[in-house]
Amino acid sequence: LARGVTEPDLRGRHVVVSAGGTREPLDPVRFLGNRSSGKQGYALARTAAARGARVTLVAANTGLPDPAGVDVVPVGTAVQLREAVVKAAADADAVVMAAAVADFRPAVYAAGKIKKKDGQEPEPIVLVRNPDILAEISADRARPGQVVVGFAAETDDVLANGRTKLARKGCDLLVVNEVGERKTFGAEENEAVVLGADGSETPVPHGPKEALADTVWDLVAERLR
Numbered sequence: 086l087a088r089g090v091t092e093p094d095l096r097g098r099h100v101v102v103s104a105g106g107t108r109e110p111l112d113p114v115r116f117l118g119n120r121s122s123g124k125q126g127y128a129l130a131r132t133a134a135a136r137g138a139r140v141t142l143v144a145a146n147t148g149l150p151d152p153a154g155v156d157v158v159p160v161g162t163a164v165q166l167r168e169a170v171v172k173a174a175a176d177a178d179a180v181v182m183a184a185a186v187a188d189f190r191p192a193v194y195a196a197g198k199i200k201k202k203d204g205q206e207p208e209p210i211v212l213v214r215n216p217d218i219l220a221e222i223s224a225d226r227a228r229p230g231q232v233v234v235g236f237a238a239e240t241d242d243v244l245a246n247g248r249t250k251l252a253r254k255g256c257d258l259l260v261v262n263e264v265g266e267r268k269t270f271g272a273e274e275n276e277a278v279v280l281g282a283d284g285s286e287t288p289v290p291h292g293p294k295e296a297l298a299d300t301v302w303d304l305v306a307e308r309l310r
């Protein structure tokens with residue numbers, strides 16, 4: 086699909102997109118978080134809506150305005166994001182996990198603010214694993230033929246790491262980008278390779294996050310046909 090040309094090739098489809106970054110609270114005023122801006126996920130939501138899809142956007146701590154014509158479900162933590170994505174995925178044709186989900190959360194939540202104590206070193210923070218939402222959605226497809234897409238920011242051997250991750254997660258497509266200067270976090274532009282479980286490799290040149298989003302929907306639409 087040429088950019089700027091909007092064909093309603095996702096009309097009648099329900100797609101779920103997660104965006105942003107989860108925050109895992111330590112106490113009422115502090116959390117463990119990450120640098121995901123949510124911009125790529127919002128671009129995915131906007132482009133899917135432009136192509137005729139009904140869109141559920143599960144948004145974790147983005148602070149971005151709700152895109153027009155999109156159902157936005159705000160969440161905070163990984164556990165909340167999992168609940169919202171699994172619920173929305175029940176009747177979805179595609180699920181795209183663009184959110185940066187915290188791998189770990191603090192083992193305990195302090196109901197009151199954690200205070201310093203005179204002459205005492207701080208307690209270490211004990212972490213526990215969060216659920217792997219992408220792996221779970223991929224393993225238990227809510228409907229046959231549902232297309233599941235993940236995102237991975239990698240360093241070093243980017244493509245080899247991406248292939249391993251795609252196989253481990255069991256998703257249909259994995260958008261792999263290299264993290265570095267100007268790229269990914271908070272940037273308006275992105276550059277990536279989309280790996281397919283069928284062995285396909287689709288390079289997406291450096292450009293607006295909408296262009297990457299449209300390539301993802303092209304590949305999803307192909308798999309839905």
Ligand code: CTP
Pocket residue numbers: 163182183184185186187188215216217218219220234235236237238
């Ligand atoms: N993801 C998820 N649930 C998690 C962690 C990640 O659904 N608990 C999803 C992300 O939304 C993303 C994909 O999995 O679409 C890849 O995330 P990434 O952090 O690269 O994968 P991990 O398996 O956590 O691997 P790593 O140890 O490299 O962080």
Ligand code: CA
Pocket residue numbers: 186187188
């Ligand atoms: Ca991770």
